[in-house]
Amino acid sequence: MLPRLFASFWMPESASTVSDEVDAIYFFILYLCAFFFVGIVAATVYFALKYKRRGNDDKTSPVDHNSRLEFWWSVLPSIPLVVMFVWGFQHWLTIQIPPANTLDLRVTARQWSWQFDYPREGIVNDQLVVPVNTPVKLVMTSTDVLHAFFVPEFRVKQDVVPGRYSVVWFEATKVGTFNVFCAEYCGKDHSRMITRVVVKSAEDYAAWVEKGGIEGNPDPVTLGGIFVKRYGCTQCHSDDGSGNTGPTLKGLYGKQEKFTDGTSGVVDDNYIVESILNPGAKVVEGFAPRMPSFKGKIKDKHVTAIIEFIKSLK
Numbered sequence: 507m508l509p510r511l512f513a514s515f516w517m518p519e520s521a522s523t524v525s526d527e528v529d530a531i532y533f534f535i536l537y538l539c540a541f542f543f544v545g546i547v548a549a550t551v552y553f554a555l556k557y558k559r560r561g562n563d564d565k566t567s568p569v570d571h572n573s574r575l576e577f578w579w580s581v582l583p584s585i586p587l588v589v590m591f592v593w594g595f596q597h598w599l600t601i602q603i604p605p606a607n608t609l610d611l612r613v614t615a616r617q618w619s620w621q622f623d624y625p626r627e628g629i630v631n632d633q634l635v636v637p638v639n640t641p642v643k644l645v646m647t648s649t650d651v652l653h654a655f656f657v658p659e660f661r662v663k664q665d666v667v668p669g670r671y672s673v674v675w676f677e678a679t680k681v682g683t684f685n686v687f688c689a690e691y692c693g694k695d696h697s698r699m700i701t702r703v704v705v706k707s708a709e710d711y712a713a714w715v716e717k718g719g720i721e722g723n724p725d726p727v728t729l730g731g732i733f734v735k736r737y738g739c740t741q742c743h744s745d746d747g748s749g750n751t752g753p754t755l756k757g758l759y760g761k762q763e764k765f766t767d768g769t770s771g772v773v774d775d776n777y778i779v780e781s782i783l784n785p786g787a788k789v790v791e792g793f794a795p796r797m798p799s800f801k802g803k804i805k806d807k808h809v810t811a812i813i814e815f816i817k818s819l820k
């Protein structure tokens with residue numbers, strides 16, 4: 507590989523099968539440009555001084571062009587350009603086209619959280635947990651605005667677009683935890699739209715799947731607490747009475763609530779289910795209708811656990 511010079515403080519760790527080559531292309535272009543920048547500036551300064559007009563009768567050269575020179579100074583620099591293009595394009599294809607036999611996961615991005623679904627394993631998580639040395643394909647969509655999935659250590663970044671699916675794949679080469687950022691400005695809490703990708707060894711991943719992605723054997727309230735985090739509810743709702751984009755869940759159950767259409771109602775199981783599946787139906791006074799619908803995105807079992815959790819927040 508080409509030099510990964512300075513990589514340690516310029517670049518995040520390299521942790522996927524494509525990242526070393528992305529860096530190599532980056533440094534190739536960078537050093538090539540640096541080399542020509544220095545050369546061109548030096549030549550400009552040299553010629554400016556050498557052919558400086560020295561007085562009124564200092565005539566300019568009678569030569570107005572030189573076809574052979576012009577031909578070569580056009581052709582030679584285009585060679586590294588072709589190298590840049592061919593190398594870059596080939597690697598871009600590698601990054602774009604997923605290999606066969608990937609682990610396929612679904613990703614839902616919303617203001618301002620990530621949801622990862624494991625369709626075969628029946629797991630929903632707010633963190634992306636994957637096995638090491640296994641190609642993973644993410645089929646991603648957004649429920650609201652443009653977002654972008656970005657893992658710097660993997661050197662992969664892909665827009666997540668409402669109303670359609672976009673695909674990104676990667677193969678992690680190191681066990682560890684890396685940041686997932688949203689790389690498309692998406693509103694007030696864009697900067698908080700961060701999660702992790704946890705790369706586990708094959709055995710640890712299998713054990714995690716075996717337990718449904720949940721450690722231990724928690725009771726429904728604890729389980730509900732896990733799911734409000736996993737579905738990203740906690741991005742907008744606190745459980746301790748503090749304010750946020752949405753009303754706090756503390757003391758919510760049994761409360762008399764006023765809605766923006768002038769009606770009011772008591773918070774019970776039905777109301778919570780409606781709030782989750784059809785949040786626009788009743789909008790709490792003093793709040794904007796910012797909550798995304800979780801219809802088709804949340805399992806009934808998980809809703810039940812969330813209700814138990816909300817009930818417990820007296």
Ligand code: HEC
Nearest residue numbers: 617737738739742751752753781785788789790793796797
């Ligand atoms: C993007 C921010 C956001 C997310 C994510 C979100 N909510 Fe909300 N939620 C709101 C807002 C804003 C309101 C108040 C407006 C309304 O009623 O639609 C609300 C209202 C509610 C209410 C009614 C509260 C009341 O005081 O009557 C419940 C219950 C609720 N959300 C539960 C959830 C659950 C459970 C989740 C996760 C599955 C969730 N929310 C995810 C923003 C959010």
Ligand SMILES: [Cu+2]
Nearest residue numbers: 653688692699
């Ligand atoms: Cu975003």
